[in-house]
Amino acid sequence: MKRKLAWVGMGAALAGCAGGGELGDESTGALQQGADCAYSVTTNTYNGPDYWGTIVFKNTGSAAMTSPTVAFTVPSGVTCDHDEAGWTHTQSGTTCTYSRTTGLTVGAGASYTFYYSTTSSSSFTAGSVRISDPSCGGTTPPPSTGLTTGQRKVAEGLTSIWENDTPALAYAYAENIGDGRGYTNGRAGFCTGTGDAIQVIECYRSLRASGNLMSKYMPGLTTINNRFLSTGQNQAGTSELDSLGNWRSDWAASYNNATTQADFKSCQDQVVERLYFTPALNEAKKWGLTSALSKAAFYDAYINHGSLSAFIKAANNALGNSAQVAPAVGTNGITESAFLQKFLEKRRDVLYADSTWREAVDRVAVYEKLRRQGNWSFSTAVRNDVRARDCWGTTYPASGYTVRQINPDGTWSTPSSSTYSCN
Known part of the structure; x- marks a missing residue:
């Protein structure tokens, strides 16, 4: 399992770094350079x-x-x-x-x-x-199919709330949050110690030779990544990067500079597309889930955990599909609502069972609330004014995420008031 823990104001941002996860061993696809x-x-x-x-x-x-x-x-x-x-x-x-x-x-x-x-x-x-x-040709792969532009913005905005307490994608973010994964960076929490931040920098280097502040870190990133691959353990150390420059400052400047922003943004988008979004949609298709809500829930779990295999297996087992027959939806009367419910419950249990993850359990509750409301296509505005305790009982801690409202077209606001409920 991959962890990211940071606090933005009163909101907890708990999310995952990419790389090899402990929940499964499935391939998440290749990063495409160009x-x-x-x-x-x-x-x-x-x-x-x-x-x-x-x-x-x-x-x-x-x-x-x-x-x-x-x-x-x-x-x-x-x-x-x-x-x-x-x-x-x-x-x-x-x-x-x-x-x-x-x-x-x-x-x-x-x-x-x-x-x-x-x-x-x-x-x-x-x-x-x-x-x-x-x-x-162009440098950004075409958008994944299966979601409208607005639905995708809602899905990404929800995950960004858990990442950085705002639906706005935080491309310039970089911080060592002390979670044993080195520097956590960008819109999806790419980590220097888990094998995905290096892919962003490789892509960026292939697109931009001049004015590239991040190229100098490749020797250090390669050393860290080789250690990650040879040991199978996430890497906390950043000394190989710190000896080469100010990583946090250079990461932020690479996005904030008008000359380099487009390339740096494009590379972060490419890694997300290849490692998280497309695999999430493929998993949804495999198991027969067709709604925007289910795809968004799968995407968020991929970002958070790096794999869906344990959650999917548990959902199938709970619904009597121990043979893991795919598609599950439509098999022996299994509905998409029932499958998503069990998927979310398993993910809730994994988050709550871990002392570091426990403060992020509310992120699962949003998808459960939308399931109960029947907002499968994000046709009405989405709010994260729900906690795990509202859905499943008072034993769950409150995570403290700032309440945001995301409209069907992806625009968002901060409501002046909210009522916490799972219905």
Whole structure:
């Protein structure tokens, strides 16, 4: 489980850093540096006895690639562990992402042979191979399908309340909150000690060479990330970063500078899209949940915990679907409302059982209130004026989040008064 604990005024912001979570081992997808390119993979092998993988891809587009990124998945428990000259890599769950440390041109119609190594002595085929490059088009992936623009703004605004006590996405935020995960940063609480902050900086470096205040931190981030991968433990230390500059100041300045803001924002958005939002929508689709409310609840849990597997398994078990048949909704009379209810109850129990998480249990209550109200599509304004104790009893502590109102179009305000209720 990943934790982030910070206080903004009287509101508790408790959220998660990305990286390998303790609630599951599922892959959350590759970070895409730049846009998907037109390409074909002509060779994809991994020879276990030699610990050696080969991926050959052909640029089938009309423009040359200038700094390609290669991302792919490996079997669970396998670690990518080698960088060929000119390459560096990060790993999040089962996804390995290799990016260039120097320029590399792969002309239109040309092929490139990429080599990698892992800890596996068994042969396999790399999964979900993706080749991307800043020269292949825009830098921001298209929005995930399944939510309207307004619904997505509501979903992201709710999670931002738990992150920073405001529906406004806090791209400039950076702080060491003492939770054992290094610096916590940006709109989704990307952490330097859990493998996702480094992906933001890698992306940003590929987009902006000049005026990039964060590039100098890559050696320190790489050292920390390698330690994270080799030990499997979140990394609290920041000394490798502190010796290179003022991380908090440079992170904030990268967003607050009008020249660099668009690129820095784009990279944070890309990591959220790849690691959290798209996987959340995919999980909802897999289990047969179609509403904006269920998708928002899944997204928030992904940001908070990094995985949904334990919650989904528990919901299925509680509803008599111990075989984990998907889609669950429609199986043996299971409804979306019943599935979401059990999902939220399991998440509530996990938060409450942990002394650090306990003060954030109210974030689950909002989704339960909306479920009881039947506001499945966010067609009416959403308020977080509800506590876990309002839904499930007085044993739950009050988290102290500031009450906000988010309208169906995503605009928001701070109500002058509120009445706490779960109905």
